[in-house]
Amino acid sequence: MRDPAMSHEDAAVTGKIGIVAGGGAVPGQLIATLRDRGHSFFVIGLDGQVQAETLEGTPHLRVRLGAVGTALDALRREGVRRLIFAGSVRRPSLAELRPDWTATRLIARMGPKIFMAGDDALLSAVVKALEGEGFTVERADALLDGLLAEAGYLGQHRANAGAEADITRGVAILRALGPLDVGQAVVVQQGLCLGIEAVEGTDALLARVGPLRREGGGGVLVKLRKPNQEERIDLPTIGVATVEAAAKAGLAGIAVDAGGAWIVDRAAVIETADRLGVFLKGITGDTP
Missing domain, CATH: 3.40.50.20 (Rossmann fold)
Known part of the structure; x- marks a missing residue:
């Protein structure tokens, strides 16, 4: 090791x-x-x-x-x-x-x-x-510095109390589904699960949930490792396209697994999130 x-x-x-x-x-x-x-x-x-x-x-x-x-x-x-x-x-x-x-x-x-x-x-x-x-x-x-997500916020935007509650709900959903080896991502708004990632991938998930959003603000994409994930090949990943798709879907932010998710082209991801008004947060454990 x-x-x-x-x-x-x-x-x-x-x-x-x-x-x-x-x-x-x-x-x-x-x-x-x-x-x-x-x-x-x-x-x-x-x-x-x-x-x-x-x-x-x-x-x-x-x-x-x-x-x-x-x-x-x-x-x-x-x-x-x-x-x-x-x-x-x-x-x-x-x-x-x-x-x-x-x-x-x-x-x-x-x-x-x-x-x-x-x-x-x-x-x-x-x-x-x-x-x-x-x-x-x-x-x-x-070998790639800056690829692995760390705990805390990236960029200038922050989650409000409603978004924090949605993150907690998203974590609970993924923890429950993880042993079934189903998906790495979920979208939650106002406590409701709008969609769970399946074979289509995260960007397609975000396109699918956009029309399902309820009136009012909020909505969070949560991406976590699954239990027993083979981390040498497959870790949850976000990039500029993910942030753009989240903003297009009307979501407030993205929460990813600190120490267990990749952020591809970190500087460009943060710039895009700041420009589009999307918060980015690395989370640890079972709660935000």
């Missing part, structure tokens, strides 16, 4: 990094950080997920999700043993996956019921399988 006292700079000095890149801005930020530090890396870009500009000018291989053998062979040729998963990945159906021989072998090892499990169980099985292949899986925030 990495020494908590070790700096990000110290943590990045040994071993070539393999980046498994999905969608969004996090893979590009990680690549830029490693490049600035002169650290060697190799990128596995997930076809249909990663943005083309993320891979420009980088040592990389673009593969489909089911081509596990191709990806692992490339990582081994590059001398990679440390892996970081970065970016969003849409979960495919088995038909879409089209697993190669290596993927089929790993699926058999995990058991076919893994595809009927929730995301946490699936991701935990993926990490265990990769560790069985000789790789170490690490968290992106081990």
